[in-house]
Amino acid sequence: MNQVSLVGRLAQEPEIFYSKEGKAVAKYRLAVPKMNKKEADFIQCVSFGKTAETIGNYVTKGQQIGVTGRIDTGKYTTREGQTRYYTQVIVPTFTFGAKPQTSSHSTPISEEIPF
Known part of the structure; x- marks a missing residue:
């Protein structure tokens, strides 16, 4: 059976x-x-159609996303x-996971909420 499940983060924009x-x-x-x-392994993935x-x-x-699929190997000239x-x-x-953090600076709660 050729089936693989992986959880990781996108290394670049699709x-x-x-x-x-x-x-x-x-x-x-x-x-x-x-x-x-x-360390991480960088795995090339391909999706088609609506996915x-x-x-x-x-x-x-x-x-972060979780993917389920099959391994495909081949060659070309x-x-x-x-x-x-x-x-x-x-x-x-695939399933959605955590989004990347946009900033390492966090604002104290007292500045976020006006009361």
Whole structure:
């Protein structure tokens, strides 16, 4: 069975484009922490259709998401004739996680609430 579940943060803004058939495609890298939590694996992910559109519209760099999908491997030949190999996760479903913190400065409650 080829199934993988990962939880991590987007390492960059998702790249959204459309196929010749008009189907949305989202490519993004997910930074998944290793057991020591000081290092991460960067996993290339791809989503299609409505999932790709949702990721493109609502997920940003640094946001945590959980993905479920399958590992896909393959190869292609560059214009220079070199063979390149790739590994990626095809993600049909995901869940939203924590959004990135926008500021490290926190305002005391007494300044936020006027009473």
